Amino acid sequence: MQISLKWINDYVNIENYFSKPQELADLLTNTGLEVEEVSDLGKRYASIVIGQILKLDKHPDADRLTVCQVETGSGSVQQIVCGAKNHKQGDKVMVALPGAVLPGDFAIKQSVIRGVESSGMLCSEKELGLSEESSGIMILPEDAPVGEKFSLYKGLDDILFELKVTPNRADCLSHFGLARELSNLLSLDLRYPENELQVEAGLSTKECISLEVKDAENCPRYAGRFIEGVKVAPSPAWLRTRVEAIGLNSINNVVDVTNYVMMEMGQPLHAFDQREIKGNSILVDKAQAGEKFTSLDGTEYTLDGSELVIRDQERPVALAGVVGGKNSGVQDDTTNLFIECAYFKPESVRKTSRKLGIETDSAYRFSRGVDPSGISFVLDRCCHLIQKLAGGKLYGDIHDFYPKGLEAKSFLVSSDYISQRLGMPVDDESFEKALAQLKLKPVKEGQSYRVTAPLYRVDIERKEDIVEEYARLHSYDAIPEKMPELALEPTPHEKDYELQRSLREFLVGQNFTEALNYNFENKLKASSFLGDLDKLKAYGITANPEPVQILNPLNEDFSVMRTSLLPGLMKNVEHNFRYGRHKGQLFEIGYAFGRDSKFGQDPRLAFAAWGETLDLWTKKEKAPLVLQLKESIESLLKELRAKSWSWKQEADAPDFLHPGRSAALFFEGKIIGFVGELHPRMKEALKTKEPIVFAELQLDALLRGQPKAFRVGGVSRMQMVERDLAFVCDGAVRSDSIIDLIKKSSGKLLKEVYVYDQFEGGSLKEGQKSLTFRMYFQDENETLEEKQLSALQEKIIQTVSSKLGVNVR
Template identity: 45%
Template structure:
């Protein structure tokens, strides 16, 4: 909230801080009331002084300009060229001297205007930021002292603080409340000048009926009748107070209610009594489907849960939140009913949030006003209304307060405070701060315990811990020493998934992939290709149950609306960005969570995923070599990551149709230990063209939850064999329907454990072989760890491999 130092000065002497507001701001910030911004109007008018025109002559070279001699004190004369017409010799004027920076960042300098020197500027109201439009320069009151800074002379030297008040400190949401806090912090007495208002002989209670039917939601309701007011413009002092904290002046009565709210923190409401049917106020819950039109004209449908103020016929206010259109103060208003109440904070907050109506009043009620301050504010408002709008205050104001607020005492020992703050505390220091804060402190003779009763406006203080904080904060957090703690407990292991995710990330990095982190939510457009491929992704071990992704109820914008079901939309989006910004090739990976919710049962399920994306070729611009398709690059990277995690038995095979976003001829499922855990493939060229990715782009995604089962796996070093091994090559002529991987698998199976390695080293097609067949050549490496293998043994094994593979696929050796 905005705080005016000059206003504050009404209740506590802070005049010294007007020239050094940072000192006060610092003190407040270090007491937990953060001053986020200091605005000093004094600074706006630096080097602008009150001057007097001694002489005025026509500019020798311009009809419209005058050359003035302006003094700012005995013997000091400035020559100023001025373009205005309304000034005369002897006038007091606002003189901006070189160095002044006027609103709009307009810097004043020495200048020469059509050959005549000008040492400053005579300012208009507009140039000083005091009016939107103005004619001529400002002519000041003759009583203003020559040479006085303009800010001081015009009372523009106020300083305002933007104060961040945490939700627990509702007592500081007003000038008087903050003055009370400053009084405690600085040990300076408050100036209290509130006196009871004069009332007439007529009785509020006779004039108006009041029925509070919801005491739980409205623990205290007070009100007074004010008769014969004249609605009009507020006096200058009132308007300027409200202006100083950025509030608009509306009319004298409304201004008073706003002023008192900002003065004492108690929101008030002024009803035009003429509108109150049957001269009656009822405080109760709304009726379901009841209509209510707010004073700004919005029609609401109430639900029966809101607390309303109603007259004999209709609701006239949403309690504590906003008044109705047809009960507020108008120009013709003569009689008023002024309400001052304590509404239950949660009731007000619920209504305010339900309808999205945020008012200064609701803000304060929701945080809790001072239940004991209700009458004082009512009194103050009535008095001020009579002062600025005339009228008379009826006696016997209402005050329905069936169970007065009792501030519970808090029992606390010094050692409790010491133990929590971590330093020794003198008893007197503790009691001094408690008392300065407004608490009553009692200690039985011989007892270690204090009984502390906080003041009623400190609704946030209920536990001994709360007092620990109060003492700590008032005494200064800088007095807390730095001591490393000790623990008797034994350090535990990190959560396994955290370790494994870290391991996967490091492995992906080793493969040359850079880590991306994307939003957990995506746009419907980005999601669409994934959602279309639900069946295929399910077969890949990347499935989900829900028919729709989880939607945010209140998305920020239409790009971030639903929870992702795959990491790919984000990564593809990243490639589009990178490509557009000239990164023509690259490798990215992401490790993250996706979220799903099965329709029938309640729980949200999180799945861990790893995804890779590669685009562009790594070959340099000046050379051309390495024609291995990009999809194999990603396959190698992914395979290597999984093997390094300790995974065994990876198989690449495709079942069913390709996801619609992948190239139907360049994709594969990844099977890990007989279970599909992921997918690999090149983006469908049509899809990447649509995204303007003008290069190959390959993606892969795997289900980390499946991969992590049984991990981490301990490393068990296997022997590597001392005896020499032998290489043998074979080539088969294979129909296109049989994949290289199937043949390799069959070779491995036939070769048994002495066949240590099988590598494919050649594939080719030729006219001789025909269109539907190709040659696949493999290099086999045999090794016995126990002994040197004999030629016979190797030949027998090789023959076994050839026979079994040929038989299995009905193929021949080339």
């Protein structure tokens, strides 16, 4: 929000800070009202002065140019080449001298134009940033003082603060509100703006416009006054300058006054054209479902009945607290006005504004809270200015619906409590003085004070807020620094946090990057990706077909809580492909959500990897990406010192996985997840041939019993023996089936077994393959003899052959 220091100075004397605005900005920032930028308009328009054309000649080498001799003050005459046609000798003009910088960073320099020296530029309103269009240079009145600075002449010798106001400080969303804050902080007198009225005797607002408030809960107070015979015209220079200086557009004298008072007092107002109020009746009530409303900018909205509206006898004429209607706004020929000044419930305005996507200065203030006790004063202030600038008769007997006055919050607080919370001494005298300075009306009750917060301080609700106010008033820097005494040892981290942190560190060490996705997802997209949830459940991952709905989602991409981590990782992969990153590997630790009899969340660990690295030096062919991810998961299992796991291929893989390149992880007695390659039809949608693989595991099952103790056993002195066995089998026989039978046949003597080689073709029949297994045997107490090994090998061969129908190669 932009704040003018000259405007602030109307209410509290801060002239001393005009030469040191940064000091005032630092004061506000240190008390919780951050000043993001300080703009000195006088410096912005430096080297731009009023000049008078003494002589005007044609350019000797250009028919469309003129050479002007321009006096710029103190007898100084500048020669300036000009291309405009609307000036003549004797005109007063705005002159940008060399060194001036016009809006848009256009620097004025000493130059030569078609062989003639030019020491500046005669400026138009557009070039000075005063209007969007102009037909020629700016011609000033005859009484304009030659040599006077442009900023001083136009009232732009001001300093603007760009203020960042936190949502709880609605009382500072105006110039008077900020002046009141500075009055408290600097102990300065506060001056109220003029609002004297000349009300016509015997004229009644209530006889001209009737009022009925049906929804008093959302509109606790509504006031209005009728004005007859106004003349709508352009605003005077002082008003136009002020509203434009803070970023508003000047419309006309009536609309500018309502905007001016809003920025002055923080209370939005609205001016209705009385001709357009059908039946001369105002009704404050909820909208009718399905009815249309067209705002001032011409946008049409369909209302659903939850919005609070201002309506006449036929249609809505305004969305309460948000925006006025095109059908009742002030026009150039408007003569009679009804001025509205009301207090609408912040929640009502905020919901309407967000639902319809309408952001206005009015909604911004109403949704944070305005001062209901100041309605009458603000209405009078607005009517005073309208009468002063547009004329008209002010009617008395105004509407002021306020059946149940809003009560100010009151509570007890002591200086000892403030002292305890701030860690600094606070005596009753300084505390009472601070409370009075903040207009909190302290009344002594025993050892405490009864504090009553004014209605404009919507942020003061409890005694903790008084602690903050006292600290702000006395500067946060005054609070002494003291390290707290640590009488107890620090609380250890939660076990799950420690385990997950170790997990993250290990996976990052394996060259994975952690992904952090929202817990929300698009229901249709997630359902389309996951497919048949029964197939997914067979692979150890449960996803509820009816995910948890979000009651008020931001958009459809955040409509439900996620039931799996994979749709989010798939989105990450698509994003990487879109921006040219064709290789990577991610992991995510997070929750999947569901609901049966009650809401629940399951911790999950998921992976995504895509693309292959081409080894240009050795041309060595690497294992398929799905096997690389499988190996990474096995490395994690070994890091967790897991002993019992295996991979199993179920009959039906999840729909999004390649049916022949996926497997479920059988871990400590049950399936807890899977690894697999993305189905080819889903890769086609990405228009890529790069491999894409995923995995998702139940994290609680994976970490159950962790951390496992590291047990060190003695090193056997007996020699380990290596044996290889090759089996010829049908192509459908899985290697893990053979490994299971080898383990069962070998007992404790078998230390390790794995697939050493796979061969197809040659002398083998079509559809057959040869699998070679390498086995390591060792007895802890004695050396294994050849006879014992031969018997064990024969047992393995017989078991595998009889169970699976395979032959030794």
